[in-house]
Amino acid sequence: MVLSVKNMTVSYGSKKAVDNISFTLKKGNVIGLLGANGAGKSSTIAAVLGVQKSKFEELSILGKSPIRNRKEVFEQVGVQFQETNFQDKITVKEACEQWQSLYKKTGDLSQLIQTFGLEGKENQLVKSLSGGERQRLAVLLALLPNPKLVFLDELTTGLDTKARRILWQHLQNMKKNGLSIVLTSHYMDEVDALCDEIIILRDGVTVFKGTVSAALESSKKTSLEEAYLYYSGEEDKW
Numbered sequence: 001m002v003l004s005v006k007n008m009t010v011s012y013g014s015k016k017a018v019d020n021i022s023f024t025l026k027k028g029n030v031i032g033l034l035g036a037n038g039a040g041k042s043s044t045i046a047a048v049l050g051v052q053k054s055k056f057e058e059l060s061i062l063g064k065s066p067i068r069n070r071k072e073v074f075e076q077v078g079v080q081f082q083e084t085n086f087q088d089k090i091t092v093k094e095a096c097e098q099w100q101s102l103y104k105k106t107g108d109l110s111q112l113i114q115t116f117g118l119e120g121k122e123n124q125l126v127k128s129l130s131g132g133e134r135q136r137l138a139v140l141l142a143l144l145p146n147p148k149l150v151f152l153d154e155l156t157t158g159l160d161t162k163a164r165r166i167l168w169q170h171l172q173n174m175k176k177n178g179l180s181i182v183l184t185s186h187y188m189d190e191v192d193a194l195c196d197e198i199i200i201l202r203d204g205v206t207v208f209k210g211t212v213s214a215a216l217e218s219s220k221k222t223s224l225e226e227a228y229l230y231y232s233g234e235e236d237k238w
């Protein structure tokens with residue numbers, strides 16, 4: 001297993017933000033964490049990465065503890081944050097080089113710059129990139145260590161239709177080459193295109209875990225969006 005989480009709970013004071021979540025992820029598979037705003041997706045990722053305190057029976061990434069074997073594990077793991085905080089006066093190239101220096105081995109930077117449509121923008125300040133370009137840079141940085149597992153938080157928020165489809169295509173190819181992905185998304189077309197399995201969280205509780213087709217079957221809905229709304233408790237709620 002690339003990732004194994006058993007009975008993990010994240011609490012903020014007396015509030016349980018994630019209640020007893022369990023899941024596993026195999027090589028080359030994609031799992032989607034879904035749920036309304038505040039359902040516990042980011043807290044789950046932070047706890048799995050070991051940056052948020054949690055209680056658990058088991059937590060292992062590539063067979064090791066991300067807490068005890070932090071350095072070793074994170075050589076092989078990429079993380080895209082919802083809002084990557086870049087320094088004010090840093091260029092695209094400098095941001096990539098800074099990120100590269102954190103890892104012993106990285107993938108081919110110029111290839112990735114091409115893949116993510118940032119060629120010709122290497123010397124541009126990151127803060128002057130468009131929102132979509134900055135988002136693509138954040139995904140590029142997550143993939144820069146040539147990871148075995150990558151965490152993508154709100155992967156294509158802010159990307160236009162074409163950019164989303166190109167990105168899905170790239171991820172599907174990387175998946176075929178064995179990349180495992182944990183992603184959060186509010187877009188069910190994206191989930192449908194990429195995920196082998198989904199977990200739907202509602203107030204921190206896992207209300208559905210399984211494949212997209214199992215979600216359709218058990219909810220008796222005809223689209224993933226409807227099934228998602230049914231499970232997440234967002235139906236008819238503003």
Ligand SMILES: Nc1ncnc2c1ncn2[C@@H]1O[C@H](COP(=O)(O)OP(=O)(O)OP(=O)(O)O)[C@@H](O)[C@H]1O
Binds near residue numbers: 012035036041
């Ligand atoms: N540091 C914190 N202290 C107290 N409560 C927190 C903290 N971080 C998150 N929470 C609460 O925990 C719950 C889960 O938040 P989390 O950010 O994990 O949700 P999410 O599913 O990622 O939401 P979104 O879709 O809006 O990003 C929310 O009710 C949130 O207000």
